């Protein structure tokens with residue numbers, strides 16, 4: 463079911479530079495701002511001193527939000543190897559439709575991105591073709607097998623982080639080598655804190671594997687102090703441990719996913735890793751978000767075909783639904799504020815990626831990576847409305863409020879819902 467609502471926006475397009483914009487009567491929202499007003503963009507940069515002789519696209523945005531575009535630390539575009547689920551272009555287009563302009567990709571492709579040539583192949587194939595900024599990661603160990611660390615020295619110029627994705631590095635000796643290499647090459651280890659039960663000592667088998675792994679990793683890093691980012695944490699205790707380690711001056715950050723914050727396992731029995739949590743744990747996660755212990759929301763966009771999902775492949779298709787999900791389940795219920803959400807989707811991840819000097823805020827001189835949202839537009843995604851190649855989500859046909867209408871990357875349109883001719 464799609465409930466179509468006519469956009470309320472009026473846009474006058476002149477034949478000016480496509481990178482010049484004037485937004486007026488719009489609700490400006492970023493981590494530090496929530497106010498009605500206007501914003502100018504000139505040559506793709508936010509400016510408070512528009513030059514008088516330029517023409518601008520005029521957006522009269524009554525009732526709409528203008529926010530910094532979103533930045534995702536954790537997505538799977540499945541290329542190479544699984545392009546029937548998603549590829550670089552379909553993934554970017556899904557991201558743009560969801561209001562994202564920068565995305566960090568996981569390396570669990572086929573082959574695994576564990577050698578410079580595999581990443582260079584992708585960069586060459588798509589050199590100018592991708593509408594968004596892509597941040598690559600390489601695996602921590604060869605083939606994500608947990609046995610031998612990759613060639614950090616030759617991979618580090620190509621990536622912002624190393625990750626074995628859905629696998630923790632079980633062997634402590636290998637993990638220690640990875641910590642040292644990450645510190646010495648000044649890169650981040652992006653950790654999915656999962657451990658095979660077989661690797662946990664017998665006495666610890668009654669504690670949650672995520673907690674066990676977070677504790678081990680933070681303890682091992684206390685002396686080495688490599689930069690760590692712990693992704694999709696689902697246990698409130700893990701987040702508290704990250705906060706403790708941070709207080710002991712470890713350079714460590716963490717994120718949670720939209721689905722762990724919005725959906726509980728009782729109402730949405732859907733297979734994801736880590737599993738969805740019960741309602742009381744979901745509320746505890748949210749409380750830690752409110753207290754500022756979480757640095758970002760990352761989508762873990764994990765597209766799968768219907769057939770793979772029937773075989774219990776874990777994962778949820780998130781990019782196009784992220785804002786609407788968070789708006790529907792959290793913002794409209796007063797559980798977090800819009801500036802807080804903007805921090806978690808823009809400034810927080812920008813800081814972790816090291817791009818916060820020019821991205822993540824509505825600030826003079828920043829890149830015009832922007833998203834226009836109609837917070838009251840009610841609509842449901844059905845299997846035909848995805849630009850992603852897959853549509854695996856428990857929110858299929860579920861009406862949600864709040865959808866991106868327009869996404870700009872450096873002032874250039876990368877998604878247009880139809881509000882511009």
Ligand SMILES: [Zn+2]
Pocket residue numbers: 536538568627628762764
């Ligand atoms: Zn993942």
